[in-house]
Amino acid sequence: MRIKSLYQNWVKWVLPFYLFTFLPFSVSAEDGHQLWLRYQPVNKAKVTGPECIAAQELRTYSCQDVVLTLDAAMEQDAYRISDGVITAKDEIGLLYGAYELLRRQGRSLDCARDDKGGARDDKGGARDDIFSKPFYKLRILNHWDNLNGTIERGYAGLSIFWKGKDSGKSFHGHPVFVEDPDQPINAELIKEYARANASIGINGTVLNNVNASPKMLSAVYINKVKQYADILRPYGIKVYLSVNFASPMSIPAKGFNGGKPVKTADPLNAQVKAWWKAKAKEIYAVIPDFGGFLVKANSEGQPGPFDYKRTHADGANMLADAVKPYGGIIMWRSFVYGAAHAGEDRVKQAVSEFASLDGKFRDNVILQSKNGPLDFQPREPYAPIFDNIKQTKQMAELQITQEYLGQSRHLVYLAPMWQEFFGFVAPEKLVGIAGVANIGLDTNWCGHHFSQANWYAFGRLAWDPRMRSEDIANEWLGLTFGDKEAGRQGVLEQLLSVMQRSREACVDYMMPIGLHHIFAFDEHYGPEPDGYNAHVPYEWCPVYYHQANKDSIGFDRTHTGSNATAQYREPYCTLYDNINTCPERYLLWFHRVPWSYRLKSGRTVLEEMDYRYTRGVSEVEDFVRIWNEAKPYIDQQRWNEVQARLEHQLENAKEWKKVCLDYFGSFNK
Numbered sequence: 001m002r003i004k005s006l007y008q009n010w011v012k013w014v015l016p017f018y019l020f021t022f023l024p025f026s027v028s029a030e031d032g033h034q035l036w037l038r039y040q041p042v043n044k045a046k047v048t049g050p051e052c053i054a055a056q057e058l059r060t061y062s063c064q065d066v067v068l069t070l071d072a073a074m075e076q077d078a079y080r081i082s083d084g085v086i087t088a089k090d091e092i093g094l095l096y097g098a099y100e101l102l103r104r105q106g107r108s109l110d111c112a113r114d115d116k117g118g119a120r121d122d123k124g125g126a127r128d129d130i131f132s133k134p135f136y137k138l139r140i141l142n143h144w145d146n147l148n149g150t151i152e153r154g155y156a157g158l159s160i161f162w163k164g165k166d167s168g169k170s171f172h173g174h175p176v177f178v179e180d181p182d183q184p185i186n187a188e189l190i191k192e193y194a195r196a197n198a199s200i201g202i203n204g205t206v207l208n209n210v211n212a213s214p215k216m217l218s219a220v221y222i223n224k225v226k227q228y229a230d231i232l233r234p235y236g237i238k239v240y241l242s243v244n245f246a247s248p249m250s251i252p253a254k255g256f257n258g259g260k261p262v263k264t265a266d267p268l269n270a271q272v273k274a275w276w277k278a279k280a281k282e283i284y285a286v287i288p289d290f291g292g293f294l295v296k297a298n299s300e301g302q303p304g305p306f307d308y309k310r311t312h313a314d315g316a317n318m319l320a321d322a323v324k325p326y327g328g329i330i331m332w333r334s335f336v337y338g339a340a341h342a343g344e345d346r347v348k349q350a351v352s353e354f355a356s357l358d359g360k361f362r363d364n365v366i367l368q369s370k371n372g373p374l375d376f377q378p379r380e381p382y383a384p385i386f387d388n389i390k391q392t393k394q395m396a397e398l399q400i401t402q403e404y405l406g407q408s409r410h411l412v413y414l415a416p417m418w419q420e421f422f423g424f425v426a427p428e429k430l431v432g433i434a435g436v437a438n439i440g441l442d443t444n445w446c447g448h449h450f451s452q453a454n455w456y457a458f459g460r461l462a463w464d465p466r467m468r469s470e471d472i473a474n475e476w477l478g479l480t481f482g483d484k485e486a487g488r489q490g491v492l493e494q495l496l497s498v499m500q501r502s503r504e505a506c507v508d509y510m511m512p513i514g515l516h517h518i519f520a521f522d523e524h525y526g527p528e529p530d531g532y533n534a535h536v537p538y539e540w541c542p543v544y545y546h547q548a549n550k551d552s553i554g555f556d557r558t559h560t561g562s563n564a565t566a567q568y569r570e571p572y573c574t575l576y577d578n579i580n581t582c583p584e585r586y587l588l589w590f591h592r593v594p595w596s597y598r599l600k601s602g603r604t605v606l607e608e609m610d611y612r613y614t615r616g617v618s619e620v621e622d623f624v625r626i627w628n629e630a631k632p633y634i635d636q637q638r639w640n641e642v643q644a645r646l647e648h649q650l651e652n653a654k655e656w657k658k659v660c661l662d663y664f665g666s667f668n669k
């Protein structure tokens, strides 16, 4: 009784008061699930032309009438927008054009702002003549998702593709999940995922971890992949799978040897070849436009051709032959170390292993290499494999998930780093781009609202690697936080500055002047510069990378040391080899210096570290300040969530500074 009357009073008196007082000034609640696609239905545009997803999207969200037309002479995926007419070769091109139109309109999020009822745009309005075509044909996300639903290096919850169940066992206090292929797929969520990707031009997705389970290729999972392919296809997205090179040894292939596996995975063995051909046939029978395979072989314990004294080319070509009749491709990763060239400086091993194989790969094999020669560090020099491979097709692999850049807890915008990479490796050298996804089941998809910007930026750069990181950030901010309110523009400019500075800040507070891989073991989040463990490979230990002792610090990779500099093309080879010309941002990556060494600033190594770590921390302090000032302009939930993470980032930055200066300072009394 009492509860009821309290409720009635609340509805009668308190609620109207709140509504009256606060609603006009509040910003609507948002949880980030809509990503950069926060369009509100307008339902007033007349859209004519072929009936397709582009037409549906425009009919719902466009402020202006649109005519869709097909022109068979146009290039695949290209579109033209001119005076309210979108032209493309097929419905996918129309879809890309539609999203471009909406992107331009969405920057203002308000039809009424344009007096003619059309899209408002900083560059002069949607009625401009726009022609756009993707730079790369292959714009692919790589999901490191395991069949039991966990994600390797995933920081936004469990997998959107694979669901596991609790095994009842635990490991280090965490429940152990096992595969559960009986669980239905979440078609609605996958459709949202498809739409988000199509809106930024992504046209391929690898659905499982490169540390691949052979079970991925079993019939029950192929059936699931087919279901995904059917949802993604209308959005122009092909599916690909990571494969375990030893799959023939444990999984049956339809029509092969009565369902019996093979006793070997040797790529030159006739049975193995036949198994892969049968498997390809089985897949393509249900997914005729299946993209192909991604392979991590002889790396970090994965099986590969080297187990049979065969080369990477033998392995890749055997798979390439299996998918060739169907137009499939093989993306073969060059991220290898500790196998054929164990003991060699880790950053040299990819070139050592692949350079002599250049030209020996089939034309449907693409060598996929990380942007740096080590492993997605906050800063690395570019990977010299891009200089050494000349006759084989190459793709770059970028990491969207921030394994080494604060994961989904730090605000770090990655596009400036990727842009830096393209400054060394001309986009023309590559046939495609892969990005290790940062997507999970979290409501906001990426864990951190600002991590969505990295997914967005990846797509935009895959479409046009010459886009400036700043322009991409601007677009994303406008779409993600933009609104009608006056005064917001100044805030967005401040946030743009935060994004643009964030990567450099991260380098400063984690590993300035060329320090690298000084992360806590395995989790790769916090600092552990003194990390050493006799039971793991030496190249997993932080001390391997800085080699600090009482006299000096740094890894000599010049001609007097490991000679990794010799793998670079000129002028970089000479530039990096000479300490006087080597950019100081790579100092301790390439050079070993006495503690008394003075940098161009006049500071000693330790003084410079102190200066940089301090600068990194104060940058994050400034990010916190800016975000606090942005509060009136950002909806509450997203503001709170970002604020909590920024506070955490600041604490972490201070910890990095303290741990690293204490440790390195201990050598340099």
Ligand code: GCW
Binding pocket: 144, 152, 153, 210, 211, 296, 300, 335, 375, 376, 403
């Ligand atoms: O960076 C390392 C990661 C591994 C990852 C590996 C790779 C998928 O720590 O988790 O494994 O790279 O790229 O293969």
